[in-house]
Amino acid sequence: MKRLFILMAVLSAVCVQAGAQSLDYITFRSADGTERSVSIDGLRITFADGQLSATNNEESFSTPLSALSTMFFAEAPTAIRAVATADAHLSYSNGLLSVSAPQGEIVSVYGADGRLVLQHVKQADGEECIPLSVLRGVYVIKMNGETTKLMVR
Amino acid sequence: MKKTIFLLAIFGLVGHLSAQTLKVHCGQVTTTIPAVQAGDMAYSDGGTVLTIMNNVFAVNAIDSITVDRSEYKASEVRVNYAGSTAHVTVSGDVAPHMAITASAADVSVVADALLQSEVVYELTGTSADGSFFMEGEYKATLVLNNLTLTNQRGAAVDIQNGKRIKVQLPDGTTTALVDGAGGTHKACFFVNGHPEFCGGGALVLTGNTKHAFSSDEYTLIEPGFGSITVNKAVGDGLNIEQYFRMQGGSISIKGVQGDGIDVKVTNDPLDEENGNIFIEAGSIDLTVSADDVKGIKCDNAMTITGGSITALVSGLGTKGISTGTDLIISQTGTTPTLVSMDVTGTTYMPGDALLESKCRGIKVKGNFTFDGGTIDISATGAKTKAISVDGSYTYISGSINCAVDANM
Structure with a gap:
């Protein structure tokens, strides 16, 4: 009985470790910080005409190889999307973060090291320009339940 | 439980x-x-x-x-032969140290000197015209797993790695290697280093150019080993340099035009046990019928302490066992020792001062000591002898049914 208990304890520790390493996604990171994750189930990656194409059991997507920085296994899909230049809710230019959101929405800006750089509560509905004087780098903006990556050049 | x-x-x-x-x-x-x-x-x-x-x-x-x-699985190279092609799977931890080429069913793996860990090379599948070549600087394991491989143009398996090569034949498997005729290679299955055979599987060899198997350093057959069968060889069945030690398994050799098992000294006088044979267990079954060849031959001494050697020896001037120096037959441990031969034949090149050779069951150029076991030799034919000893014969114990012709 004692031997069985010890065996269970050892094997449980092994399984906890194994379970913690269930890397079910591959995340593709572009040079501008954009990330896209896909499930590994049925995943097949091919290269042609300067493009990477990834297809799995659920979806397909392509991206230019020249824009790719790295890819890596992940336990969960990335929740970070890049700031689109035509994003209606968020943009940054000349030290001003332009945010379109309801009054009372909290806008939080974090540095790449996780440090809170700015937190602002929307004073009114619609678009508002928030002064954001920061150095070049990558920042994460949390607002309205979404997380967005911002590259300041 | x-x-x-x-x-x-x-x-x-x-x-x-x-x-x-x-x-x-x-x-x-x-x-x-x-x-x-x-x-x-x-x-x-x-x-x-x-x-x-x-x-x-x-x-x-x-x-x-x-x-x-x-x-x-880390540190592995797996080759699967499938007719006119072969596929290689290599582990990412060792791949940076490997130059792998695969063309049709010919596979070559060259490991660089920076690889300082043991790699397992597993060969499986079937091809009627393929090959495996391996070179490296560190000891390795070669698993022959139900491989059927014929190379029409050279050696079927050529291991140029000069280190310890564990040759594993998994239980229940059979691997058959055949080479092509008229080549320049030394053997159908060649190991430059020192092979150690293990596993309960079977290995079947056909040498159409020269030897069926050859090693440039010692060959060891471990306890619990399966079998090696040589169906044909233009040269020797097993051609070994340095020494041969058999601790189990079975060897069956027939259809050879050279010697059944030939153990030669190397060029390095410091090599241990150079030119010696040690039979400690297992069984050797030989049929040698070509002229002036030997069933088992060594440049130096042969020591039999267990296991059985059974030989059908015919042909002119042929010998069942021939030692360059001494022969010791004894029985230690629990494995009975048996040397059994049926020798028929006469003289090869009679009257030739250099080449004349008479038919013998056992020929000892040094001294012969018998201390346990059974010797059962039947010798017939003109000038044929069961046992001929150039040096002295010392009987201590055991059963022997034939005459020993010794000088002392």
Whole structure:
């Protein structure tokens, strides 16, 4: 009985470790910080005409190889999307973060090291320009339940 | 006990489901990468180069990358032969140190000197015209797993690695190697280093150019080994340099035009046990019928302490056993010693001062000591002898049914 208990304890520790390493996604990171994750189930990656194409059991997507920085296994899909230049809710230019959101929405800006750089509560509905004087780098903006990556050049 | 086994099975299944392996497919070669060690897989040079775990791939050479939940095995090279082609799977931890080429069913693996860990090379499948070549600077394991391989143009398996090569034949498997005729290679299965045979499987060899098997350093057959069968050899069945030690298994040799087993000294006088044979267990079954050849031959001494040697010896001037120096036959431990021969034949090149050779069951150029076991030799034919000793004969114990012709 004692031997069985010890065996269970050892094997449980092994399984906890194994379970913690269930890397079910591959995340593709572009040079501008954009990330896209896909499930590994049925995943097949091919290269042609300067493009990477990834297809799995659920979806397909392509991206230019020249824009790719790295890819890596992940336990969960990335929740970070890049700031689109035509994003209606968020943009940054000349030290001003332009945010379109309801009054009372909290806008939080974090540095790449996780440090809170700015937190602002929307004073009114619609678009508002928030002064954001920061150095070049990558920042994460949390607002309205979404997380967005911002590259300041 | 049942509960323990059930739990082990459950946890094993969970462990298996958690594994992920990335596979980079480039032509006939696939490199496997464990997900947990992949880290950042970096694209560089404008996306034309992909680096994973120190493996550098030209993106335009990659057919595809796939991911599955198979278990990753480190330090392995697996070659599967399938007719006119062969596929190689190499573990990502050793791939950076390997130059692998696969063309049709010819596979070559050259490991660089920086590889300082043992790699397992497993060969499986079937090809009527293929080969395996391996070179390296570190000891290795070669697993012959139900491989059927014929090379019409050279050696079927050519191991140029000069280190210890563990040759494993898994239980219940049969591997058959055949080479082509008229080649320049030394043997159908060649090992430059020192092979150590293990596993309960069977190895069948055909040498159409020269020897069926050859090693440039000692050959060891471990306890519990299966079998080696030589069906044919233009030269020797087993041609070995340095020494041969047999601790189990069975060897069957027939259809050879040279010697059954020939053990030669190396060029290095410091090599241990140079030119010696040690039979400690197992069985050797020989049929030698060519003229002026030997069933078992060694440049120096032969020591038999267990196991059986059975030989049908015919042909002119042929010998069942021939030693360059001494012969010791004894019985130690629990394995009975038996030397049994049926010798028929007459003289090869009679009257020739240099080449004349008479038929013998056992020919000892040094001294013969018999201390245990059974010697059963029947010798017929003009000038044929059961046992001929140039030096002295010392009987201590054992059963012997034939005359010993000794000088002292």
